[in-house]
Amino acid sequence: MTVLEWDPYDRNCPSRQVLDRVGDRWTVLVVGALAAGPMRFSELAERVDGVSQKMLTQTLRNLERDGLVTRTMYAQIPPRVEYELTDSGTTLQLPMKALEDWTKEHMRGIMAARYEYDLHKAELPKP
Amino acid sequence: MTVLEWDPYDRNCPSRQVLDRVGDRWTVLVVGALAAGPMRFSELAERVDGVSQKMLTQTLRNLERDGLVTRTMYAQIPPRVEYELTDSGTTLQLPMKALEDWTKEHMRGIMAARYEYDLHKAELPKP
């Protein structure tokens, strides 16, 4: 039996929701960080530079909700909470890494293209 | 000479800007649509269900600015404008497709996980 063929180009396709989640600012970075192994909240906060406590919490909750990350609390003081990719979450690493790699490879070219584009736009007179 | 190793985990890394662009709601879908070959504005609008004229224009301008898409205007009435992936844009297809494929494969599981998660959350009493 084959998987029913969803069409992301249909606005009602649930894959749109998944795509939205995957495509948010922090998910890529958090999943990438967790690829190295389980991490505590504070370690993640340090690793993913610039993420606010709120956004990190929210991103992790969403990943947990989607079954991509597990959250383990150790009953001790001060509390210690570890996050780890699930099997499903681990499979996400591949496309994420592909994206990260692509980004690294093309970043320079893109920044240069932007510079060029903006330069030419600036030359155009105001209508 | 090797490429300088950028670190997307640093908040000042330009890759963050690239990642943001790639991760917006429509870019993945537009690039995916253009994978089939050059398309007119109206064809894209039809293919990418739910995108507004404004957002499609904006997405295409950004892709053009980044050197990932070319815009060709044919001087005729009514106007005809075709968009096509550049070589650079074509390379983006691979990671994008990987993401699309992953999404298709895991969508069901994710939706199920969400359902479960929300169910258990609903059981918890209000503090």
Place this chain on the structure above:
DNA sequence: CAGTATCCTGTATGATACTG
């Protein structure tokens, strides 16, 4: 430490109307 709760702002996105 690992959150939650609040407040506040900018930006992303949509709807609508107009034009070369």
Place this chain on the structure above:
DNA sequence: CAGTATCATACAGGATACTG
């Protein structure tokens, strides 16, 4: 047809303060 311009708004996301 392929846009641009304008208006309106929801929500992402940051700053800050408090807590088990």
